[in-house]
Amino acid sequence: MAKRAAPEVNAGSMADIAFLLLIFFLVTTTIETDSGLNRKLPPIEDNTEPPIIKQKNIFTVLLNGKDQLLVEEEIMELKDLRKAATEFLDNGGDGTCDYCKGKRNPDSSDNPDKAVISLKNERETTYKTYISVQNELVAAYNDLRNIRAEALYGKSFVEMEANLNDVNWPGDKTRLKEQLEKIKIEYPQKLSEVQN
Amino acid sequence: MAKFKKKQGGEMPAISTASLPDIVFMLLFFFMVATVMRQNTLKIENNLPFADQVEKLDKKDLVMYIYAGKPSANYRNYGTETRIQLNDDFADVNDIAAFIAAERASKREELIPFLTTALKVDKDANMGLIGDIKQELRKVNALKINYTTKKGAVSGNR
Numbered sequence: 001m002a003k004r005a006a007p008e009v010n011a012g013s014m015a016d017i018a019f020l021l022l023i024f025f026l027v028t029t030t031i032e033t034d035s036g037l038n039r040k041l042p043p044i045e046d047n048t049e050p051p052i053i054k055q056k057n058i059f060t061v062l063l064n065g066k067d068q069l070l071v072e073e074e075i076m077e078l079k080d081l082r083k084a085a086t087e088f089l090d091n092g093g094d095g096t097c098d099y100c101k102g103k104r105n106p107d108s109s110d111n112p113d114k115a116v117i118s119l120k121n122e123r124e125t126t127y128k129t130y131i132s133v134q135n136e137l138v139a140a141y142n143d144l145r146n147i148r149a150e151a152l153y154g155k156s157f158v159e160m161e162a163n164l165n166d167v168n169w170p171g172d173k174t175r176l177k178e179q180l181e182k183i184k185i186e187y188p189q190k191l192s193e194v195q196n
Numbered sequence: 197m198a199k200f201k202k203k204q205g206g207e208m209p210a211i212s213t214a215s216l217p218d219i220v221f222m223l224l225f226f227f228m229v230a231t232v233m234r235q236n237t238l239k240i241e242n243n244l245p246f247a248d249q250v251e252k253l254d255k256k257d258l259v260m261y262i263y264a265g266k267p268s269a270n271y272r273n274y275g276t277e278t279r280i281q282l283n284d285d286f287a288d289v290n291d292i293a294a295f296i297a298a299e300r301a302s303k304r305e306e307l308i309p310f311l312t313t314a315l316k317v318d319k320d321a322n323m324g325l326i327g328d329i330k331q332e333l334r335k336v337n338a339l340k341i342n343y344t345t346k347k348g349a350v351s352g353n354r
Binding site: 136142 | 217220320352
């Protein structure tokens with residue numbers, strides 16, 4: 001028997017096959033990174049007395065069924081909401097908040113710890129408006145925290161949080177966590193939603 | 197001078213395509229790794245609103261998705277009112293509790309406190325339905341929620 005060499009397989013069409021697969025995956029790929037606004041719902045508690053909060057410490061935001069905004073009894077445009085909320089939170093009316101840069105108006109909030117933003121929407125409010133308002137309110141908190149973090153640690157709050165979640169970040173995470181906690185205590189996010 | 201003239205008649209050598217499969221395979225592997233196949237087939241319109249104060253939602257296995265929106269063109273027989281979609285089918289507000297329980301049962305016990313509910317809601321939905329969903333989630337103690345949004349300025353929400 002003559003020894004036959006195995007015939008060589010023609011690999012010329014390999015590129016075609018690979019292209020076919022490539023195009024399939026290109027088409028099916030949705031590089032999805034889910035991101036959004038994180039919120040925490042209040043647990044259901046029965047028969048708890050609502051805490052008594054002074055009227056001046058509440059920043060009421062009302063959203064009606066026609067997507068109109070009523071802030072502290074005044075009609076407001078969405079673009080002005082962030083500034084109004086920041087001013088309210090940073091007011092520091094009772095003087096205990098030494099890092100507040102607000103006007104110390106005695107008729108506005110006492111300090112960031114006591115200041116509560118109350119958001120009420122109607123059933124007919126559209127989701128996009130609600131998200132816009134939520135976004136602006138979160139932005140108000142983030143702005144204040146950024147300024148505070150910048151003053152204390154020379155980095156913005158958002159950047160520090162990104163560092164905390166970054167596995168490749170080389171710094172000391174426990175210290176970073178403590179720093180973040182401190183800022184969160186100084187400007188706690190007290191955003192309550194009225195149930196309807 | 198003759199030295200330079202020598203090449204004039206010669207043709208350009210063909211570029212070797214032998215490494216083409218390698219390049220294509222490299223791209224292929226990238227896309228294979230980066231691909232996330234859609235878990236759910238959407239039966240609703242799901243045009244998310246914009247927000248810019250977003251936080252990333254990683255750890256995909258710890259997220260439960262609740263979709264809401266108007267039934268899409270192929271499912272008009274379900275009406276034009278905003279509906280909830282859980283997994284692959286339309287659902288009612290009352291089904292959420294069972295859905296959460298089923299999702300929790302499929303996860304390891306120590307991971308349950310870290311579960312987040314992602315609300316993927318069409319931007320034209322009414323808050324009434326969202327309020328109902330939130331109330332339902334509070335009842336089953338699934339308190340961590342995330343309003344999934346696209347990244348962008350809120351002015352894009354008109």
